[in-house]
Amino acid sequence: MWKPDRNSKQPLYQQIAAYLEQRITLGELPPGSLLPSERKLADQLGVNRSTIVQAYENIRSLGMIESLTGSGTRVCGHKWGMDPSPNWNHYVEGGTLLPNLPFMRRIREADQSREPFINFANGELAPELSPNEEIRSLMQSLPFRETLGYGDPQGYVPLRKAITSFLHEQRGIQATDESILVTSGSQQSLYLITQCLLSPGDAIAIENPSYCYSLPMFQSAGIRLFGLSVDEHGVKPDDIRALYKQHRIRMVFLNPNYQNPTGAVMSPVRKAEVLSCCEQLGIPIVEDDPFSMTSFDEAAPSPIKALDRSGSVLYIGSLSKVAASGLRIGWMAAPEAVIRRLSDARQQMDFGLSIFPQWIAAHLLESNALAPHLERLRDSLRLRRDVMAEALYRKLGSKVSFELPQGGLSLWCKINEEVKDYGLLNNGIKNGVLFIPGTVFGTEPGYVRLSYARASIEEIETGIDKFALALRETLAK
Ligand SMILES: Cc1ncc(COP(=O)(O)O)c(C=O)c1O
Structure with a gap:
């Protein structure tokens, strides 16, 4: 009789699961056959019952066996080995x-469930903050005469010009349409950079905390x-030099304006210093700048790219945070050699973005409606920020602290008592409110990112009530 190998490095339960899986696949245990009880098999194999529980759980999760109360554990009804469907698990x-x-999956599952959540997790605009009427009116008034073939993977030329x-005009950046790549949001620029300009094992520097920590694409x-x-003032050039010396970092990823998650803005002097430091080291800066046009002040903070005369900055922007995330319009302004390489990758990946959102974005960027939309958006976001801040003071007082962001979509909130992220998120979900625990962005526990852009004003008030309740429940435990 087969027995697991106690000298093997593979855990006992995995050996047993693999053995049973093989017998089922080979038809030795045909569909419907009854497996021994956990206790009996444990005795036969000379292992603990908990090892068999784990082994059965493992093959149950593959859909091979099922346990019904009163009738034991049986091989599932499909004909293993003869079933034409692959084992997708x-x-x-x-x-x-x-x-x-895992936190992001948990939040997405909750958001997609039928439960009505107040969503402080998604860093995106509420439907009423997007220029829906403006887009509808330009779609009605302008004739669409483009052909529907594979377009230029670098992007629709009129959009690149726009x-x-x-x-x-808005960011003080000198570019030509040859040095612009249209992407499916800023996210695709980040993806293309990691896939085409970096290699496995390469080191990069990012702000701590940073949106980049929340993206497993870097680890992948x-x-x-x-x-x-x-x-x-932002990140320090000396720290960049130290990381270069120690780890030979190959790029610096920065989100200098209304940084996600902290909302911080890098000072103009520091921007110049960081650029000159990276120029001396000969390493590029990836400047991710999706939020600057949400500035609550008249003037949006200037990007590092506006100072770049050496072609050291890969500048990434997007319409997601100022118009509509669903348009999936983003761009990169970079030296032409980089744009050519990434456009070639686009051709291999998806042949470029659909013409429809590109056509809409080209007209939107050039329309007279954009400036008034941005003005209204800034006012609405400032109001939402104030409502959230006020509700946090009122409901939680000194239990939390935060800086008032001067732009962007979210508030970075420190919890001034020891709290476990997992418990807090669970209690939030139980009470009907979603937010992002700070550890997702690489910090120690005790922070949350609360977006004020997605919920309505009324929801912000109620949502903070729910958040306060969740926090009190978590602290009480
Ligand atoms: C800093 C930052 N970069 C990039 C993105 C990706 O945005 P999108 O692909 O919608 O432009 C986000 C989204 O939240 C972000 O916060």
């Missing part, structure tokens, strides 16, 4: 792209992440 655990972080003018690409601490 084996496939979905493969691939090179890692699954999302982005070039927008960057020049084998990139090593090193955090840069941030003072009131």
Whole structure:
């Protein structure tokens, strides 16, 4: 009789699961056959019952066996080995792209459930904050005459021209339509950079905390992440030099304006210093700048790219945070050699973005309606921020602290008592409110990111009540 090998490095329960799985697949245990009880098999194999419980659980999760109260554990009704459908459970655990972080999956599942949650987790605009009427009216008034073939993977030329003018007029960036790549949101720029410009084992520096920590795409690409601490002016050039010396970092990823998650803005002097430091070291800066046009002040903070005369900055922008995340319009302004390489990758990946959102974005960027929309958006976001801040003071007082962000979509909130992220999120979900625990962005526990952009004003009030309740419940435990 087969027995597990106690000298093997593979855990006993895995050996037993693999043995049973093989017998089922080979038809030795045909569909419907009864497996021994956990206790009996444990006795036969000379292991603990808990080992058999784990082994059965393992093959049950593959859909091979089922346990029904009163009738024991049986091989499932399909004909193993003759069933034409593949065992997808084996496939979905493969691939090179890692699954999302468990907290992010939990939040997404809750958001997609039928429960009505107040959503402070998603960093996106509420439907009423998008320029829906403006888009509808330009779609009605302008004739669409484009052909529907594979377009240019670098992006629709009129959109690249519109982005070039927008960057020049609004962000002080000199670019040509040859140095612009249209992407499916900023996210795709980050993905293309990791896939095409970096190699497994490469080290990069990112702010700590940072949106990048929340993206398993970096780990999937084998990139090593090193955090840069941030003072009131932003990251420090000396820290970049130290990381370069120690780990030969190959790029610096920064989100200098209304940083996600902290809302911090890097000072103009520090921007110039960081650029000159990276120029001396000969390493590029990836400047991720999706939030600057949400500035609650008249003037949006200037990007590092506006100072870049050496072609050291890969500048990433997007319409997601100022118009509509569902348009999936983003862009990169970068040296032409980089744009050519990434456009070639786009052709291999998806042949470029659909013409429809590109056509809409080109007209939106050039329309007279954009400036008034941005003005209204800034006012609405400032109001939402104030309502959230006020509700937090009122409901939680000194239990929490935060800086009032001057732009962006979210508030970075420190909890001034020891609290476990997992428990807090669970209690939040139980009470009907979603938010992102700070550890997702690489911090120690005790922070949360609360987005004020997605919920309505009324929901913000109620949502903070629910958040306060969840926090009190978690602290009481
Ligand atoms: C800093 C930052 N970069 C990039 C993205 C991706 O945005 P999108 O792909 O919608 O432009 C986000 C989204 O939250 C973000 O916060």
